[in-house]
Amino acid sequence: MTNMWKEVQPTDEYIVQLNGLLHEADRDVLQFLYQPLVGSSSISLYSLLWGEVERHQLESENFMHASLLSMLSTNVNQLFEARLRLEGMGLLKTFVRGTDKKEFLYQLQPPLRPNEFFEDPMLSVFLYRQVGSGQFQRLKQRYAVRFSTNDTYREVTRSFQDVYSSEALTNASMPPSAKAPNDGKILFESQNEGITTDFASFDFHLLLAGLSEAMVPRSAFTYHVKNMIAKLSILYGLNVLDMKSVVLSAVNEENTIEIDALRKAARDYYQLHRSPSLPKIQHVRITADEQMAPTIEQSNEQELLTYLESSSPVQVLKDASNGGEPTKSELAMIEELLYHQKLPAGVVNVLLQYVLLRTDMKLTKGYVEKIAAHWARKKITTAKDAMELAKNEHKQYSEWKEETNNGTKKRRTNKTIRKEKLPDWFKARQEAKNTAKPSETEKGDDLEFEEKKRKLQEKLRKRSLRQVNNDGAD
Structure with a gap:
């Protein structure tokens, strides 16, 4: 196995940064929804890095990886693999500076909210395959709450102007800008972007080339639709031509592509042409050398x-x-x-x-x-x-x-060839060329060719005689 010490060493320092406030409810989501996908070691790493940041802060002090390894009771290889799984799931972003002595910045990303998690086509399918139908339904029920619709009510909410009045403020009484001391940041909440997909991995040019404007208007391919197409192609292993059939099945009467219909069409296509069982998540082992591959000639x-x-x-x-x-x-x-x-x-x-x-x-x-x-x-x-x-x-x-x-x-x-009309000067030149006698140069070229041909034949004849003599000697 490739030595991970090229990637990170116990003496390398790191700091932890939170991309927005994290809440106790996030721990619940990490444990019940993400842990079956990334494993307990990755969630332990996430929780420990989270604990390094003090309450009501967004950034930790400097630490060394040696302390991280001892706290997790793990080695460099296992730590590196746990980190990669968090990165692939969109829970961690890693930054590094320096070459000989590296300094890492681990930026924790908040997990998706439960409703966003179950609406994500990749995460929901992978969780279903990992825990099974019964446990999957229990997990959905865990986050299902009663929420009555307000269709039968009439809204009587007052606006700000109905309740408050505001006097004009002079420039002297304007409050200072909302900046924290020392150019810091006021505490904020961030939102997970979900599993990131690279549009370059899917050939939309070929997809659109096979779909005429009359079949599917180009305006139907919004950012969210393209993002979903890229995710579904990765999830089910569908190529461009497979996705062409999927897209056509998801176009509605208004010539738009419905996200839910797109997801259902991709799932039906996969189960019909590939396998009745939904795909299962697999961890790809990435080595440190592969991480460094772009920098090596x-x-x-x-x-x-x-x-x-x-x-x-x-x-x-x-x-x-x-x-x-x-x-x-x-x-x-x-x-x-x-x-x-x-x-x-x-x-x-x-x-x-x-x-x-x-x-x-x-x-x-x-x-x-x-x-x-x-x-x-x-x-x-x-x-x-x-x-x-x-x-x-x-x-x-x-x-x-x-x-x-x-x-x-x-x-x-075998086809009848239509003769093209040619200009007179072309005909005259061609006739002159056909009737002209061979020049002295052309005669010399012919003699030279015949001489080369004779020498080559003589050479082949002598080689043939030598071969016969050798065979007789044997």
Whole structure:
């Protein structure tokens, strides 16, 4: 296992900062809703960091990680993993400064309110799979309270102007600005933003390219809708083409996308095409070296692999065209590779680059589909495996390329070709070229070619004789 001492050492100092006031009710939410997802060690770390901040304060004094390790009775590896789980769940933000001797700032984020937690598609599904149906319903009931609607009442609340009067204040009597001493902050409450999702991880360009304006207006893709689409694609492992069907199912009569309908459509699609059981949260073990990967110089091949694995096929085509948008036929080809051939995006990117370089930056449909079918049968799932197979099968793919080109030429020759009108100067020049006698230079070139051909044949004949003699000697 990678040594976590590269990431944090017991002698490194840290301070704890609260992003707004935390309340006792937050402890209850952390224990009953978050703990099943992140584990008891992560909640213990959160609680201990919270305890480092004195009451009615937002920031702690400086401490060393050695004391944190001893209080938690844990080691550096376990501490690092517990910290990452809190970060991934949106409960902690980590900042660091310095290189040799690091100083960390751990900023605790308040947990989501119970209603926000159960409305989040990822958190609610993961909790349901973790604790089971019965316990999940009991947890929901724990935070369910009676709240009568006011539809049958008539509001008689008075406004401020009805109750109070205000005299104009002079500049001299204006109160000082609401700043705490020493440029501090007045105590405030903050709100958790939930699990953060990166819009760049989802190719909205390809999604919108497959949905016409008449089917789904672009105005329907609000920030909240895009955020939900990105979350659902991560939660259920749905690609762009899967989400295309989901979005179409969630559009209502007003041509807007309902969040609840979007969640239900994604869940139904997953259970129909993938698995009847809802997905379960899995902890990805991240090493310190992976955290530092962006700062380490990578080889050219590794950089290319990273680019191909992380980019969308549409972006790869745009980069190959110096920013030009892919055509409709090219988008349809990408859709065929992703949806019907079921090739991962990274494998499709390798295929696109290989074909573009082999065919003078032209995507020949038959050639692409033939290689794609081969890779699908070979069950290629990573860009690295695709690159290796392309290198090993280069000779075979070259033959396929020639077959495709010959087939295209043959089809063209069977068609009636319309003769284009040419200018007179072009005809005269062409006729002169056809009737002209070969020049002395052309004759010299022909003689030189024949001489090279003769020498090569003589060389091959002598090599053949040597081979015969050697065989006889044996």
